[in-house]
Amino acid sequence: MSRARRSSGDGLDALLAAREMVIVAGSGGVGKTTVSASLATAAAVELGGRVLVITVDPARRLADALGVGALGNTPTQVDPELLAAASGRAPEGELWAAMLDTKAGWDELIARHAPDPELRETVLANPLYRNLTSRFVHSHDYLAMEQLHELHGSGRYDLIVVDTPPSRNALALIDAPRRMREFFGSRLLKWLTTPYRSKVFSAASRPFTQIADRILGSHFVEDIAEFFTLFQTMEPTFVRHADEVEALLGDLRTAFVVVTTLEAAPVHEAIHLSTELTRRDYPLAAIVTNRALPKSYTGRAAATSARRLGAEAADESSAMVATVAERLEADAEQVAAVLTETAERFGEIALIATREAERRSELSELAPLLVTAPPLEHDVNDLSDLLELARHLRSPAR
Ligand SMILES: Nc1ncnc2c1ncn2[C@@H]1O[C@H](COP(=O)(O)OP(=O)(O)O)[C@@H](O)[C@H]1O
Ligand SMILES: [Mg+2]
Structure with missing residues (x-):
């Protein structure tokens, strides 16, 4: 040594x-x-x-x-x-x-x-x-x-x-x-x-x-x-x-x-x-x-945010979409499409993160230490x- x-x-x-x-x-x-x-x-x-x-x-x-x-x-x-x-x-x-x-x-x-x-x-x-x-x-x-x-x-x-x-x-x-x-x-x-x-x-x-x-x-x-x-x-x-x-x-x-x-x-x-x-x-x-994937993706708060974002984006009279479009100097319809897609994808990722969390907890039983x-x-x-x-x-x- x-x-x-x-x-x-x-x-x-x-x-x-x-x-x-x-x-x-x-x-x-x-x-x-x-x-x-x-x-x-x-x-x-x-x-x-x-x-x-x-x-x-x-x-x-x-x-x-x-x-x-x-x-x-x-x-x-x-x-x-x-x-x-x-x-x-x-x-x-x-x-x-x-x-x-x-x-x-x-x-x-x-x-x-x-x-x-x-x-x-x-x-x-x-x-x-x-x-x-x-x-x-x-x-x-x-x-x-x-x-x-x-x-x-x-x-x-x-x-x-x-x-x-x-x-x-x-x-x-x-x-x-x-x-x-x-x-x-x-x-x-x-x-x-x-x-x-x-x-x-x-x-x-x-x-x-x-x-x-x-x-x-x-x-x-x-x-x-x-x-x-x-x-x-x-x-x-x-x-x-x-x-x-x-x-x-x-x-x-x-x-x-x-x-x-x-x-x-x-x-x-x-x-x-x-x-x-x-x-x-x-x-x-x-x-x-x-x-x-981060554990935070699996939380209720994240899921709720994603759902609300999707709902807002689908709402043609949404003030939020209008504000974002103005801020980005972009077309409101385009912005709505991007936000809709983002909200949906997040749902998919959150599902994967949930599955990952389950697998992590299964793995944690097998060794004294689990790091991520x-x-x-x-x-x-x-x-x-x-x-x-x-x-x-x-x-x-x-
Ligand atoms: N946490 C990570 N984030 C991003 N890329 C990673 C991470 N861990 C590994 N990689 C990349 O994944 C690829 C495979 O990793 P490698 O160590 O060669 O795997 P293995 O030796 O198990 O076959 C490499 O290109 C590596 O740079
Ligand atoms: Mg290798």
């Missing part, structure tokens, strides 16, 4: 100050990347310490928002002067950003785990390795875990905020360590790693290897056996890391934040995800409802936008 963070405030601030890792999950397009970057930026500016935001969902937007063009596996510091300019103050801490690159990730992983340089080179040069690492089921999730292990274990960061792929995948991310252990214990791996010669010449597997050779090239089976035999020698380290990551994710150093908008489908996903996290005993700390951000007028593209969003997320007034 480089520096202590300020542990003032409550809500999300308390979370950002106390936890070492915040994992942001939710459906696609709800604002996970934006919220992750926003929370990390605010934490770096206000709470201090060294804060890293890492995305496992390679969205260019995060890179753009953080002003770092080509993010890779290696964390890059966001220019402190840019951070100061965007926040209008001297930041308390540092902001770092990284993005997961699957291919480079595997190579680094092998390099890290290979017991000796010769083995490392053999694995890296293996054609099957090159082929498999791009297709290995859940390899992306496993790598994310492995990278978290590495970055968290380095002790270089006080807080790591992790953006994730869409929600079902977020569970896959959590399951990755277990799946890795299972893979090493699997019969498939045992079969693959039985000595090549005996397998090729055994009567049972001959048809398979012959077909495989014909379709995939004569070295396929040899490559596969070699690859997995090498891979297996790295089992103890892989499995130890998987165990450690699993422990880290499950204890109070970590907090899960589920992000959702208030449309039906993302809310459904958020409920599924939150319920699953809790059922599996992972520390779900907060749900963020993003791009939510409104739709900003513009896309969230730069550090100032991120800080603007963070002000909403961190504001205690709910």
Whole structure:
């Protein structure tokens, strides 16, 4: 840990100050990347310490928002002067950003785990390795875990905020360590790693290897056996890391934040995800409802105003319409049409806001904290936008 963070405030601030890792999950397009970057930026500016935001969902937007063009596996510091300019103050801490690159990730992983340089080179040069690492089921999730292990274990960061792929995948991310252990214990791996010669010449597997050779090239089976035999020698380290990551994710150093908008489908996903996290005993700390309509739209007063406005606009002798038209130097009929439309649309929006409020209250049952951000007028593209969003997320007034 480089520096202590300020542990003032409550809500999300308390979370950002106390936890070492915040994992942001939710459906696609709800604002996970934006919220992750926003929370990390605010934490770096206000709470201090060294804060890293890492995305496992390679969205260019995060890179753009953080002003770092080509993010890779290696964390890059966001220019402190840019951070100061965007926040209008001297930041308390540092902001770092990284993005997961699957291919480079595997190579680094092998390099890290290979017991000796010769083995490392053999694995890296293996054609099957090159082929498999791009297709290995859940390899992306496993790598994310492995990278978290590495970055968290380095002790270089006080807080790591992790953006994730869409929600079902977020569970896959959590399951990755277990799946890795299972893979090493699997019969498939045992079969693959039985000595090549005996397998090729055994009567049972001959048809398979012959077909495989014909379709995939004569070295396929040899490559596969070699690859997995090498891979297996790295089992103890892989499995130890998987165990450690699993422990880290499950204890109070970590907090899960589920992000959702208030449309039906993302809310459904958020409920599924939150319920699953809790059922599996992972520390779900907060749900963020993003791009939510203001609660005030749902009030009786607003509905009454809209209804009266509609009635006035429909009244041909309305003094109000005449006054507005005069004020705007516009045609009274046009003004009446605009006001009628506005009143009707408000009714529709209020209905949506009412539905949103119901969904919010359903979500509030699932996590200790529910915070809401409104739709900003513009896309969230730069550090100032991120800080603007963070002000909403961190504001205690709910
Ligand atoms: N509160 C908000 N107000 C306005 N635009 C937002 C807000 N939250 C997110 N966005 C925009 O929505 C889009 C999707 O957000 P993003 O964070 O990439 O979603 P995800 O990572 O969940 O797929 C982006 O263009 C982002 O700028
Ligand atoms: Mg994203």
